[in-house]
Amino acid sequence: MLASYGVFPPLILLTFFIFITWLTYKAASLKLVLLGLSAIILSITLTEAWHKTNRQQPETQRYNISERGHWLRYFFPGIMGDLIYMTTLYISSDNRPSLPHLEQNSSIVGKLPLKEKNVILIIGESAFSGHHSTYGYTLHNTTPYMKGLSDEGELCVVPTVHSGANMTRxxxxxxLSFYEPTEQQRLYNEKNLIELARDNGYQTSWISSQEGTGEYARPYGYLSEYSDFIVRQDYHASENHVDWHDESLLPIVEKRFSTPSPYNFFIIHLTGSHSRYEDDVTKEDIQALPKANAYDKSLHRTDRILHQIIDLADKHLKDYVLLYLSDHGEIVDGPVKGHSIQYGGKDQYKIPFYIKSNTDHYCQQAESMRNSRGQYSSIMTKFLILEMLGYKIKEDTLKSYYNHDEVLHSDGVVYDYDHLPHR
Ligand SMILES: [Zn+2]
Known part of the structure; x- marks a missing residue:
């Protein structure tokens, strides 16, 4: 209000409020019975609404306090709901500034003699590998460019990959950190990959069409703020002409790829196929796949964005390693669609993972990181990236992941990937 209307309207309202309070105090006497009754009614409704934040969408179970505060606003609109939401945001443990860490994860045992000049990590959104042509989907050619690269042997398509969680946050x-289903404190206690990259002489850039604040985004917004250069949908967006459209990132990507710094770590975080899928589709996708549903068209669009980023990397960087993987999968073939679905099963975890490099070394490394069930869990990706950034990882650490496969589900509980909750 202060920002949009200046100081006078709020002042008038405040004076009016004080006047009414004073009038009430003068005219009425305190009736303990009424006060008690009001308190009881209010606390019953509030408790009921708090429980309802979990029932709002029966398929999801909310556990994050600020996320529940967000839903509570639907039941308590106005000042009451806003106050509760603001309080939950304030007390949420996600809400903290990006201060430098001193501690380094014990898996790092030293530096390697060589490191990659340019490392590009592209994080997709809600991309389900089961609908990528590169992964054998035949109904529509959703990923023509990546399929072409893979057919020519210029792209490594890593099969059987799943994410470590079913929601972006x-x-x-x-x-990008040592945060894992069973090691959640490491996000805030240890150096993340951006800090480690900077320590080893890399210029770091975070280019994102997603936000970095609020109950859904803060944990990665927190990480983004360790970078030398940041642009997000909610951070330096207007001067860089960046919004939620992934196309809006391309001019910034080109500018950052043209940097003279000898060593660079680029993180590009896409909006990809986040619902509504119809919004993630452009004219080209409709022309290319007229019969496909909106979700498949949105994958086609991301394929084109990847094509454009790779063209820019070829033009400006030449020597680079590029990784693309989605944050989590998406359920698109069942009656309930989406991700962070409590009883939604594995599709919301199955993700595409591509590696583009001059050698097949990293592809082989990824293969060697599979667990005993033949799965590559995306939490292993940090070790691949650390090797690119010139860090030597303890052999025993990598082996220690072999015999188990946990994921952090949207209800906040850690499950074995083969024993996700079901009804
Ligand atoms: Zn996501």
Missing amino acids: LAVPML
Whole structure:
């Protein structure tokens, strides 16, 4: 209000409020019975509404306090709901500034003699590998460019990959820090990959069409703020002409790829196929796949964005390693669609993972990181990236992941990937 109307209208309202309070105080006497009754009614309704925040969408179970505060506003609109939401945001443990860490994860045992000049990590959104042509989907050619590269042997398509979580807030930090389903404190206690990259002489850029604040985004917004250069949908967006459209990132990507710095770590975080899928589709996708549903068209669009980013990398960087993987999968073939679905099963975890590099070394490394069930969990990606950034990882650490496969589900509980909750 202060920002949009200046100081006078709020002042008038405040004076009016004080006047009414004073009048009430003068005219009425305190009746304990009425006060008690009001308190009881209010606390019953509030408790009921708090429980309802979990029932709002029967398929999801909310556990994050600020996320529940967000839903509570639907039941308590106005000042009451706003106050509760603001309080939950304030007390949420996600809400903290990006201060430098001193502690380094014990898996790092030293530096390697060589490191990659340019590392590009592209994080997708809600991309389900089961609908990518590169992964054998035949109904529509959803990923023509990546399929072409893979057919020519210029792209490594890593099969059987799943994410470490089924929602963005939990999944993205697992790619860029030592945060894992069973090691959640590491996000805030240890150096993340951006800090480690900077320590080893890399210029770091975070280019994102997603936000970095609020109950859904803060954990990766927190990470983004360790970068030398940041642009997000909610951070330096207007001067860089960036919004939620992934196309709006391309001019910034080109500018950052043209940097003279010898070592660079680029993180590009896309909006990809986040619902509504219809919004993620452009004219080209409708022309290319007229019979496909909106979700498949949105994958086609991301394929084109990847094509454009790779063209820019070829033009400006030449020597680079590029990784693309989605934060989590998406349920698109069942009656309930989406992700962070409590009883939604594995599709919301199955993700595409592409590696583009001059050698097949990283592809082989990824293969060697599979667990005993043949799965590659996306939490292993940090070790791949650390090797690119010139860090030597303890052999025993990598082996320690072999015999188990946990994921952090949207209800905040850690499950074995083969024993996700079901009805
Ligand atoms: Zn996501």
